[in-house]
Amino acid sequence: MTSLATARCLALAGTEGHLIDVQVDISPGTPGTFLVGRPDKALQEARDRVRMAINNAVPSWPATRRVTILLTPADLPKSGTHFDLAIAVAVKSADQTRPKDGPDHRVPHSALEGTAFIGELTLSGNLRPVTGVLPMVLAARARGIHRVFVPEPQAREAAMVPGMTVFGMRSLAQVVAELRGEEVPEAPPVEGTTSARLLSWRGQDLRDEVDMSEVEGMQEVIFAVTVAAAGGHHIMLSGPRGAGKTTVAERIPTILPDLTLEQSLEVTAVHSLVGALDALVTRPPFFQPHHDASRASILGGGTGRARPGEVSLAHHGVLFLDEFPLFRADVIDALRQPLEAGEVSIARGEESATYPARAMVVLAANPCPCGNYHARAAGLACDCPDPVRRNYRRKLSGPIVDRIDIWRELQPMAVHRGHDRFAPRRTSAELRSLVASARSRQAARYAGLGFGLNSAVPGPVLCEHWPLPAEGVRLLEVAMSEGRLTRRGLTRVHRVALSVADVAGREVPEVEDVRTALALRGSQPIDIAAMELAS
Secondary structure, three states, X not given: OOEEEEEEEEEEEOOEEEEEEEEEEEEOOOOEEEEEOOEOHHHHOHHHHHHHHHHHHOOOOOOOOEEEEEEEOOOOOEOOOOOHHHHHHHHHHHOOOOOOOOOOOOOOHHHHOOEEEOOEEOOOOEEEOOOOHHHHHHHHHHOOOOEEEEEHHHHHHHOOOOOOEEEEEOEHHHHHHHHHOOOOOOOOOOOOXXXXXXXXXXXXXXXXXXXXXXXXXXXXXHHHHHHHHHHOOOEEEEOOOOOOHHHHHOOHHHHOOOOOHHHHHHHHHHXXXXXXXXXXXXXXXXXXXXXXXXXXXXXXXXXXXXXXXXXXXXXXOEEEEOOHHHOOHHHHHHOXXXXXXXXXXXXXXXXXXXXXXXXXXXXXXXXXXXXXXXXXXXXXXXXXXXXXXXXXXXXXXXXXXXXXXXXXXXXXXXXXXXXXXXXXXXXXXXXXXXXXXXXXXXXXXXOOOOOOOHHHOOHHHHHHHOOOOXXXXXXXXXXXXXXXXXXXXXXXXXXXXXXXXXHHOOOOOOHHHHHHHHHHHOOOOOOHHHHHXXX
């Protein structure tokens, strides 16, 4: 007699989940276990893990018959150990042979309907946590699955998905008992995953540590970062050492509003791919990788499954790249895609993954290796030879420079203008309120269009639906004719002009907003009157 059963699991390609039918057929024939459907090596080893888990926890494995396990759709590559639980449950459902003695562990076919199973099994039948539970559960809900079984430590992570019934289990025996409607037996607690990565982001509690009111004498810079935060624009902070670049950058997360529920789920799903989570990320993340970090750690990749890098972990938050010219050349060049498209695509062999990377990228650079060039007015001297200085600045390649929306040149405190140094300071809470209001205007403007912030709107859409005033267009045409703007740069100034208007509370940009946006991109001084937009 042939017996067939189907359990469901999920495969991940980046943060996108695909529903997988785990079909098990137990039939007469040469005894053996055959796993098909493009599994990777770790998944091939599931045959031995699942067989021993069943024998030790819910005996017994149908050793005298042919067991065929198909992961469908068969053309999609599968990887990871999280398929173990679904395979084991499908085997127990397909094997309907009544035991001659001992307890009955057969699982009814009806118990598998509308249910997904996620988890790795040990040889004793205990469950172990896996990465990527949240994006898998999100994908399961989108495909009509209404309940899911996961390892106990990740039940809170799975429960972040609204409308999903979550069962946090410790062992295969507990899962089988729950599916049969029996009393769930005791089992030892499940240990946390050993592959969990300690995340360096501090956006969750950064507001309690620093405040923008602590920044002295940088009103133009604070205005620039407020506009950048409002529209999600990339910004470059350049200046000699000690000018306050890091001080300003570390306070940018404090002026960002809390994430929406949709954004929180997106960010938490990315973080789930690198380790277990037990809380929803509600604050914009903040990452500051070292300049010696590899391309894989920043952009994503690594050995085995392609992992998201810090540019993706900072999604909807801030990625701060201090001492930017000291980053490796391949890292600088690879930043073009996330700066332009807001996502990172990684291809390796048969595997292809795309991760979101809509972070606000903040770059900081000294004018030279010693950091004292352009600081002579403050009594500092640069001892870098001209060739060394030119090579250092050459790291800021043209394509990268063109993808930065706002540039600000910082000066040492000794050369700040008096009225700027002693101007009233705004707190992070006040600036955060301005940013939140500006983003609310953008949400209303782009409702139903799929754009969240001004920085994400394509140029043709801007020109068609939200054109600049005629005099503002003429300003940009002059800048292009003089070689100060490229075609890409024109679009970016258009976006910044919208953000300047949003911060000021205007629905439509005026000529002065275009002039201010052009000055922000060219690192030119801003009229004090224009700065009143943020006051």
